[in-house]
Amino acid sequence: MPRYQPAxxxxxxxxxxxxxxxxxxxxxxxxxVDVAVVxxxxxxxxxxxVGARFGPEAIRSASVLLRPYNPELDVHVFTxxxxxxxxxxxxxxxxxxxxxxxxxxxLRPLAEARVVTLCLGGDHSVALPELRALAAVHGPLALVxxxxxxxxxDSYYGGQKYTHGTPFRRAVEEGLIxxxxxxxxxxxxxxxxxxxxxxxxxxxxxxxxxxxxLSRSPHEIGDLVRARTGDGPVFLSFDIDxxxxxxxxxxxxxxxxxxxxxxxxxxxxxxxxxxxxxxDVVEVLPALDHGQITxxxxxxxxxxxxxxxxxxxxxx
Ligand code: MN
Ligand code: MN
Numbered sequence: 402m403p404r405y406q407p408a409x410x411x412x413x414x415x416x417x418x419x420x421x422x423x424x425x426x427x428x429x430x431x432x433x434v435d436v437a438v439v440x441x442x443x444x445x446x447x448x449x450x451v452g453a454r455f456g457p458e459a460i461r462s463a464s465v466l467l468r469p470y471n472p473e474l475d476v477h478v479f480t481x482x483x484x485x486x487x488x489x490x491x492x493x494x495x496x497x498x499x500x501x502x503x504x505x506x507x508l509r510p511l512a513e514a515r516v517v518t519l520c521l522g523g524d525h526s527v528a529l530p531e532l533r534a535l536a537a538v539h540g541p542l543a544l545v546x547x548x549x550x551x552x553x554x555d556s557y558y559g560g561q562k563y564t565h566g567t568p569f570r571r572a573v574e575e576g577l578i579x580x581x582x583x584x585x586x587x588x589x590x591x592x593x594x595x596x597x598x599x600x601x602x603x604x605x606x607x608x609x610x611x612x613x614x615l616s617r618s619p620h621e622i623g624d625l626v627r628a629r630t631g632d633g634p635v636f637l638s639f640d641i642d643x644x645x646x647x648x649x650x651x652x653x654x655x656x657x658x659x660x661x662x663x664x665x666x667x668x669x670x671x672x673x674x675x676x677x678x679x680x681d682v683v684e685v686l687p688a689l690d691h692g693q694i695t696x697x698x699x700x701x702x703x704x705x706x707x708x709x710x711x712x713x714x715x716x717x
Contacts, residue, residue: 446526
C-alpha cells in the first residue's frame with residue numbers, strides 16, 4: 402500500500418480534522434511520494450476581481466468530500482498513488498516576480514524527485530513558475546489548457562509582462578512549453594480583434610473555442626490531446642473559468658456561455674494515455690462563490706487529474 406493516504410472517512414467523519422486536500426497528510430517530503438498537492442495562494446497577477454489567494458483554502462475545504470475510488474475512470478486513486486498535501490508555497494503579496502521565484506523554488510525539489518505536482522491557485526500567473534520548475538527538470542513540456550481565455554497576451558498596462566493574462570506567452574518565450582504539442586480548449590467571449598485567436602494558432606497551438614469543443618465528443622477530444630501531446634511530458638493547466646459561471650461563479654474573470662460541470666469533467670477524463678508530470682487548477686475566488694459550487698468543482702478537477710495520473714501509473 403502507498404505510504405501516504407487520506408484519512409479513512411469511514412473511521413472519522415469528513416468534517417473533522419484540519420483541512421488538507423482530500424484529507425491527505427500534510428508533510429514536506431519527497432520520500433515515498435508520487436503526488437504532492439501544493440497551494441499557491443497568490444492573486445497579484447489578476448487584472449479584474451481579486452481574491453484567488455484564498456482559492457487553495459476553499460478547494461481544500463471542499464475536497465474533504467472526495468472518496469478514494471473514481472468509478473468513471475475505474476481507478477482506486479489513493480491505493481495506486483502515495484499522495485501528500487505539501488502545504489502552501491510562500492508568496493509575497495503584491496510582488497509578482499518575487500512570488501514567482503519562491504513558487505518555482507518550492508516546486509523545483511519536487512520536480513527533481515519526479516514527484517507529480519498538483520497546484521491549487523491562485524490566479525493563472527502562477528502557471529509560469531510552475532512551468533519553470535518542471536521544465537528545468539523535464540525539458541520543454543506539452544501544455545493542455547482548459548480555459549475560456551488563451552492567456553497569451555504579450556503585456557498589459559504599458560508593458561507589464563507578468564499578469565494572469567500572459568503566462569503562456571512568457572512560457573513560450575522561455576522555451577518552457579512546445580506550442581506545436583499544446584492544446585487550448587474552451588476559448589470564448591469577446592476579444593479585441595480577430596487576430597487574438599489567430600495569434601495562438603500562428604504560434605503553433607491547437608485552439609478549440611467552446612463552440613468547437615462542444616461540437617466534439619469527449620472521445621474525439623481525448624484522441625486529439627493524445628495525438629498532439631505525444632510521448633513527452635505534459636502539463637495540465639485548468640482555469641476554473643473554463644466552465645460556465647453558472648457552474649463556477651467564484652472566479653475573477655467569468656465568461657458566460659461555457660460548458661457545464663458534467664461536460665467539462667467528461668472532456669478532462671477523456672485525456673487518458675498522457676504522460677502527466679504536473680497540473681494545476683486556478684482562478685478560484687471564494688468570496689464570489691455560492692454554496693461552495695466552484696470550490697467543489699475545482700476539487701473534483703484536481704481529483705480527476707490525480708485519477709489520470711493513477712491510471713497512467715497502473716498502465717506502466
Ligand atoms: Mn481564464
Ligand atoms: Mn487563465
